[in-house]
Amino acid sequence: MCNVFYSMSRIVIGLLMMMYGTVWAQHPVEGLPEHFQSYRISERLDYTQDNLYDYINGAAEMYLSYGLVGMRGCRYTAENLPDITVEIYEMTESRNAFGVYTQSRDRDEHTYGQGSLTYPEASLFWKDRYFAVISAPKATPESAAAIRFLAETTDKAIPQKGKLPAIVGLLPTEKLADGGTLYFHHYIWLNAYFFIADFNLLNIDGQTDAVLAKYGTPEQRTYLLLVEYPDGTATEEAYRQFMQRYAPEAGNGKSIRLEDGTWFVGWHNGNRLGAIFNSPSKDDAENLFQAIISKM
Amino acid sequence: MNITRRDLLKTTSVAAVGSLILPSVVGKAWANGQQHDHSTVVLIRNQNLFAGDKPDSAICSQMLDEALCRLTGKGKADQAWESIVTAADVVGVKTNGWNKFPTPSVLEEILKEKVLATGVKAENFSINDRGVLNDPVFRRATALINIRPMRTHAWSGVGTLIKNYIMFSPKPSSYHDDSCASLAALYDLPEVKGKTRLHILVMFTPQFHHTAPTQFSEEFTWKYNGLLLGFDPVAVDATGLKIIEAKRHEHFGEHRPLNPPAKHILLADTQYRLGNADPSKIHLVKLGWDEASYV
Numbered sequence: 001m002c003n004v005f006y007s008m009s010r011i012v013i014g015l016l017m018m019m020y021g022t023v024w025a026q027h028p029v030e031g032l033p034e035h036f037q038s039y040r041i042s043e044r045l046d047y048t049q050d051n052l053y054d055y056i057n058g059a060a061e062m063y064l065s066y067g068l069v070g071m072r073g074c075r076y077t078a079e080n081l082p083d084i085t086v087e088i089y090e091m092t093e094s095r096n097a098f099g100v101y102t103q104s105r106d107r108d109e110h111t112y113g114q115g116s117l118t119y120p121e122a123s124l125f126w127k128d129r130y131f132a133v134i135s136a137p138k139a140t141p142e143s144a145a146a147i148r149f150l151a152e153t154t155d156k157a158i159p160q161k162g163k164l165p166a167i168v169g170l171l172p173t174e175k176l177a178d179g180g181t182l183y184f185h186h187y188i189w190l191n192a193y194f195f196i197a198d199f200n201l202l203n204i205d206g207q208t209d210a211v212l213a214k215y216g217t218p219e220q221r222t223y224l225l226l227v228e229y230p231d232g233t234a235t236e237e238a239y240r241q242f243m244q245r246y247a248p249e250a251g252n253g254k255s256i257r258l259e260d261g262t263w264f265v266g267w268h269n270g271n272r273l274g275a276i277f278n279s280p281s282k283d284d285a286e287n288l289f290q291a292i293i294s295k296m
Numbered sequence: 297m298n299i300t301r302r303d304l305l306k307t308t309s310v311a312a313v314g315s316l317i318l319p320s321v322v323g324k325a326w327a328n329g330q331q332h333d334h335s336t337v338v339l340i341r342n343q344n345l346f347a348g349d350k351p352d353s354a355i356c357s358q359m360l361d362e363a364l365c366r367l368t369g370k371g372k373a374d375q376a377w378e379s380i381v382t383a384a385d386v387v388g389v390k391t392n393g394w395n396k397f398p399t400p401s402v403l404e405e406i407l408k409e410k411v412l413a414t415g416v417k418a419e420n421f422s423i424n425d426r427g428v429l430n431d432p433v434f435r436r437a438t439a440l441i442n443i444r445p446m447r448t449h450a451w452s453g454v455g456t457l458i459k460n461y462i463m464f465s466p467k468p469s470s471y472h473d474d475s476c477a478s479l480a481a482l483y484d485l486p487e488v489k490g491k492t493r494l495h496i497l498v499m500f501t502p503q504f505h506h507t508a509p510t511q512f513s514e515e516f517t518w519k520y521n522g523l524l525l526g527f528d529p530v531a532v533d534a535t536g537l538k539i540i541e542a543k544r545h546e547h548f549g550e551h552r553p554l555n556p557p558a559k560h561i562l563l564a565d566t567q568y569r570l571g572n573a574d575p576s577k578i579h580l581v582k583l584g585w586d587e588a589s590y591v
Contacts, residue, residue, distance in 0.1 A: 057394075104507050124508050124511070192556075196300065219549075246300055258302070
């Protein structure tokens with residue numbers, strides 16, 4: 001009797017796990033309609049990290065640098081109307097979906113998901129582990145309406161929200177430019193806002209979290225870089241390498257004036273490394289430094 | 297090359313560092329005593345190129361002829377074309393077919409017309425992009441013409457003439473490391489080496505920014521109405537890059553470096569010796585409309 005009960009329990013638990021697993025694993029593309037208005041699905045897209053090149057060639061590398069699981073989506077066609085393509089990129093973690101989003105936007109709107117941007121021909125947003133791009137080759141009133149509908153539908157098909165990377169929460173918000181943060185953990189993106197080095201000067205890799213932020217106005221930008229390493233030893237090694245090459249005359253947390261008249265501060269603290277570039281004055285550099293130190 | 301911003305601040309002018317990072321870096325490389333020949337690049341623009349949304353075929357043809365005459369030093373268009381391909385050649389036109397921003401078909405048609413007019417047999421002519429390795433004409437090609445539009449790119453900084461040959465590799469992704477730093481090595485592939493007779497960078501409506509890697513938006517293009525022609529792909533790409541960088545600065549109201557930087561253009565010069573990226577080594581010939589040319 002005991003064995004029967006045990007076996008029945010295993011079956012019930014197994015069934016529950018299967019059901020739960022199915023819900024958990026459901027891809028948002030499955031929430032998209034077969035047809036709407038005069039549009040109908042004409043092609044389904046399904047790529048993994050191994051063959052995304054077949055779809056977008058070298059542009060796949062950007063997604064791969066953020067831990068791509070795969071991309072699924074579909075193309076809708078309708079007579080005499082522009083095609084609409086839905087691409088839903090699934091990343092290993094929500095922080096990576098956020099990272100891809102920060103690569104793609106230069107201002108923040110919050111129409112869809114956890115952050116979105118809409119252009120005449122496209123909407124893109126991130127939510128949970130997903131980054132979605134809904135686009136048409138050209139903008140018409142019909143395609144714009146279809147993009148809005150599919151963005152809303154895709155948004156609803158992703159039930160959960162993802163966590164922002166903790167390092168982003170350390171950024172002082174005063175004078176932070178709208179859409180002016182970029183989260184990454186591949187050294188290629190170090191120069192996204194400001195040329196710093198054409199090689200991996202800071203030992204940034206998949207084990208590090210890094211964020212770049214823009215402060216001030218376009219006429220007078222200051223750039224802040226924060227990197228979080230797995231441990232203090234890795235931080236100290238990166239700091240030593242960085243400062244030896246970039247500002248050997250500077251001490252930890254000491255501002256120095258560079259050859260172009262701008263101010264620089266580099267520091268490390270625990271498992272975090274920071275640097276302020278291009279500050280217009282010593283006071284501005286030190287104020288930003290104090291603002292971030294107070295949050296660390 | 298392992299260069300930091302601080303290196304540049306110590307060795308070059310503040311203005312150079314603040315504007316175009318690539319020429320600054322290249323300038324430093326030359327300062328180390330490397331010697332290069334000059335390269336000629338022809339920029340031709342026509343204010344009336346577009347009739348509505350479509351480039352005018354007759355104007356395109358005229359622009360190509362005029363630019364090629366200047367590049368080759370020939371007085372007549374037929375002589376200019378015959379100086380780059382002959383009737384005995386097997387000619388492959390390596391185009392770019394990215395569906396959102398392809399090489400304008402009108403230019404492909406004109407190239408076909410010009411090449412066939414030199415006496416090249418129709419069966420010895422092909423236009424292809426992703427299928428070049430399996431194209432029987434490309435497989436026995438004796439001459440290549442490289443043509444593509446310039447646009448920003450999510451991994452290589454910009455899509456260039458140098459990059460356009462990536463489809464000659466059986467494994468294109470093997471050239472992706474370090475933001476496509478080694479693309480110039482493509483020019484050593486046997487399918488390519490020594491065969492290119494002309495490079496054409498289409499600057500009709502260049503794309504100076506993108507939002508998502510697969511995304512194309514007209515918002516980030518403008519009617520520049522130009523073509524860049526040359527025999528040195530590095531020099532042509534470097535000139536195109538300068539135009540893109542200047543447009544980005546104007547559009548965003550601040551210096552917005554390409555993300556990532558287009559280091560493959562720099563390395564094509566300094567490491568692979570494929571051509572010249574240093575503006576001081578590029579002889580730029582400007583023809584036609586000159587307003588807001590940025591170079």
